[in-house]
Amino acid sequence: MNNVFKFKNKKANVVAQDEIYNFAYLDENTKRMIRRALIKALCIPGYQVPFSSREMPMPYGWGTGGVQVTSSCLTTDDVLKVIDQGADDTTNAVSIRNFFKKTANIETTETTGDASIIQTRHRIPENQLNEKQILVYQVPIPEPLAFLEPRYQETKKMHALSEYGIMHVKLYEDITKNGHIETAYAYPVKTNDRYIMDPSPIPKFDNPKMNNNPAIQLFGAGREQRIYAIPPYTEVTSLDFEDYPFDPSKAPHKCSICGSNDSFLDEIITDDDGNRSFICSDTNYCNQRMKDK
Amino acid sequence: MEPILSVQNLNKYYGDQVGCKNMNMTLYPGEVVGVVGESGSGKTTFINSISGNLNPDSGKILINKDNEIINFLEISESLKRLLIRTELAFVHQNPRDGLRLDVSAGGNISERLMSIGQRNYGNIRQTIFKWLDKVEIDKSRVDDFPRTFSGGMLQRLQIAKNLVTSPKIIFMDEPTGGLDVSVQAKILDLLRKLVRELNLSVVIVSHDLAVIRLLADKIIVMKNGEAVESGLCDQVLDDPQHSYTQLLVSSVLQV
Numbered sequence: 389m390n391n392v393f394k395f396k397n398k399k400a401n402v403v404a405q406d407e408i409y410n411f412a413y414l415d416e417n418t419k420r421m422i423r424r425a426l427i428k429a430l431c432i433p434g435y436q437v438p439f440s441s442r443e444m445p446m447p448y449g450w451g452t453g454g455v456q457v458t459s460s461c462l463t464t465d466d467v468l469k470v471i472d473q474g475a476d477d478t479t480n481a482v483s484i485r486n487f488f489k490k491t492a493n494i495e496t497t498e499t500t501g502d503a504s505i506i507q508t509r510h511r512i513p514e515n516q517l518n519e520k521q522i523l524v525y526q527v528p529i530p531e532p533l534a535f536l537e538p539r540y541q542e543t544k545k546m547h548a549l550s551e552y553g554i555m556h557v558k559l560y561e562d563i564t565k566n567g568h569i570e571t572a573y574a575y576p577v578k579t580n581d582r583y584i585m586d587p588s589p590i591p592k593f594d595n596p597k598m599n600n601n602p603a604i605q606l607f608g609a610g611r612e613q614r615i616y617a618i619p620p621y622t623e624v625t626s627l628d629f630e631d632y633p634f635d636p637s638k639a640p641h642k643c644s645i646c647g648s649n650d651s652f653l654d655e656i657i658t659d660d661d662g663n664r665s666f667i668c669s670d671t672n673y674c675n676q677r678m679k680d681k
Numbered sequence: 682m683e684p685i686l687s688v689q690n691l692n693k694y695y696g697d698q699v700g701c702k703n704m705n706m707t708l709y710p711g712e713v714v715g716v717v718g719e720s721g722s723g724k725t726t727f728i729n730s731i732s733g734n735l736n737p738d739s740g741k742i743l744i745n746k747d748n749e750i751i752n753f754l755e756i757s758e759s760l761k762r763l764l765i766r767t768e769l770a771f772v773h774q775n776p777r778d779g780l781r782l783d784v785s786a787g788g789n790i791s792e793r794l795m796s797i798g799q800r801n802y803g804n805i806r807q808t809i810f811k812w813l814d815k816v817e818i819d820k821s822r823v824d825d826f827p828r829t830f831s832g833g834m835l836q837r838l839q840i841a842k843n844l845v846t847s848p849k850i851i852f853m854d855e856p857t858g859g860l861d862v863s864v865q866a867k868i869l870d871l872l873r874k875l876v877r878e879l880n881l882s883v884v885i886v887s888h889d890l891a892v893i894r895l896l897a898d899k900i901i902v903m904k905n906g907e908a909v910e911s912g913l914c915d916q917v918l919d920d921p922q923h924s925y926t927q928l929l930v931s932s933v934l935q936v
Contacts, residue, residue: 549759551766553796557781557788560795563802564785564824629802 412459412492418442422460422615426606429617434579435547436530441613451484451509452610454526458507461522461606462488467495469503474511474652474669481509498672510573512594514651514673517603519620525588527609530616532576532586552584555627563632575634577624584627585616593636593652598624641666646677683745685710685882686731686850691740693730699906700726704740706884706901706911708850713876713883715897715914717890717929723906724886725854731884732852733765744768744850766796770843774855776835779842780827786813786838787823793846812841816871833864837871844875853885857892869895890933894918902926 425439472480575592605618628634653666668674686708693700701723729735742753816837
């Protein structure tokens with residue numbers, strides 16, 4: 389414990405951080421425990437590592453898992469970006485960014501390229517990430533088999549023995565009901581040709597971005613107490629059938645602000661006459677394109 | 682001919698209580714072995730122990746897979762589960778135990794296919810239709826949920842789900858229990874047809890002697906967890922030696 393206090397005092401001399409908190413809120417022992425889980429998760433891509441999730445000063449479902457992972461990864465030199473559904477300016481994003489500003493006194497940014505750690509809820513930024521970046525996902529339900537097999541013991545066994553037939557039953561049902569695979573978000577993937585993984589509720593449009601990504605991708609589920617990860621340059625494939633291949637579809641529109649044809653779009657209802665427009669969900673990407681014009 | 686399944690000195694205890702004791706059985710390809718006995722005699726414990734649902738305390742279970750003898754109780758969990766999904770099948774008394782009720786009939790049949798790696802929707806769909814036809818369920822019901830099926834249809838669906846990957850050994854625990862007599866007759870008819878057509882090896886548990894007489898070649902009579910008599914079905918039922926078997930045979934209603 390002595391070390392912890394020394395560390396805290398040393399930090400306090402370097403930065404003018406709120407002294408009520410240890411650096412980045414969590415105590416050093418907790419961060420060490422989470423880092424161990426992260427390392428294990430990186431060694432076994434897609435495998436869910438249990439960790440002892442802490443109570444955070446925010447409700448479950450608001451990113452307690454992601455926040456704990458970010459907290460354990462942050463150093464004083466890091467630049468943090470937080471997005472919620474692609475946007476930098478929504479409640480969840482703003483409050484998590486402020487949380488770390490207050491508890492770690494680190495620099496924050498809205499520019500994808502400038503960030504060293506990006507915490508995200510439900511999107512992967514449009515701009516290509518690089519080897520120096522970490523992408524932290526907030527995960528509500530880490531178990532991809534949860535809705536098909538309610539027994540946790542059984543899903544653990546199914547993962548261990550690669551018994552994944554049932555995952556395709558879900559896709560089969562989709563095609564049977566709708567004529568195509570209807571799952572549009574949290575679309576199951578196979579990581580490094582071994583573990584089936586829930587990519588958190590990102591749109592399936594983002595699934596191909598996980599494949600061979602140079603950045604480290606970390607997933608934290610606070611309530612479910614699980615951490616999993618995709619190391620850089622790892623193969624991530626979306627499940628499908630030979631005759632119904634995976635299709636990362638998007639709305640057939642252009643962004644009505646920046647005109648982008650290939651970014652993921654949000655549908656905005658503009659009045660009560662049924663008029664609607666489509667805009668980029670990644671606000672930073674959209675703003676930058678406007679600036680470049 | 683080599684037996685496809687051979688059980689030697691199998692014991693299963695629940696604490697001090699006997700589940701089944703000193704059980705032996707040989708099952709040859711294409712043969713049907715019936716296990717009868719009163720309620721609580723250890724029939725279900727026996728069939729669960731030899732099918733991988735329960736872990737017996739001691740004994741040997743040898744399975745012949747393509748002329749390779751596999752010691753079922755000593756292989757790894759992963760190989761065991763692979764065998765259970767490919768070589769073995771288990772038909773539960775209550776079809777709801779063997780089916781996923783929130784998955785369509787077709788989805789239920791397709792699960793085993795996809796778990797052995799089939800990834801072509803069109804082909805899977807064809808196989809599903811073939812099996813619905815075999816178990817005499819109308820093709821139009823393929824996308825309906827099992828909960829909308831009658832009891833007899835559920836049982837037939839469960840049979841299709843289990844047989845779709847052409848397993849070698851089928852275990853059936855009271856497959857006609859809880860069904861009315863005419864539906865029972867239909868299921869039995871279907872089972873008899875499938876057994877002949879596909880040359881299935883079957884272990885069937887039932888308290889109903891008529892079911893066993895109709896389906897089984899050999900019979901094992903159980904009482905208090907032990908086999909009291911075994912042999913050819915007709916021989917045992919026509920000329921029972923053990924007093925309990927005599928009681929069992931004589932208690933069948935003669936209509």
